[in-house]
Amino acid sequence: MSVWCPICGKEFKDGRGLAGHLRIHHLQVVTPKPQRMQAKIDTLKKENRELKERIAELEEENRLLSRKLERSYEI
Numbered sequence: 894m895s896v897w898c899p900i901c902g903k904e905f906k907d908g909r910g911l912a913g914h915l916r917i918h919h920l921q922v923v924t925p926k927p928q929r930m931q932a933k934i935d936t937l938k939k940e941n942r943e944l945k946e947r948i949a950e951l952e953e954e955n956r957l958l959s960r961k962l963e964r965s966y967e968i
């Protein structure tokens with residue numbers, strides 16, 4: 894009984910051949926990230942975004958303080 898690769902349609906004479914093909918040619922597709930892993934990645938991405946915003950805020954604060962400092966020297 895023949896089997897076909899559900900991704901590229903290649904024909905194999907048994908499931909073992911197909912399994913090997915999937916492992917080699919469609920690695921990303923047949924080993925999807927587990928749900929929990931994806932949730933963790935999403936959380937980290939969100940944290941990353943928040944940290945970037947925080948950094949932007951701190952940089953702005955830094956600029957203001959530097960300007961203040963420069964002004965105090967001028968006096």
Ligand SMILES: [Zn+2]
Pocket residue numbers: 898899900901902903914915918919
């Ligand atoms: Zn295939």
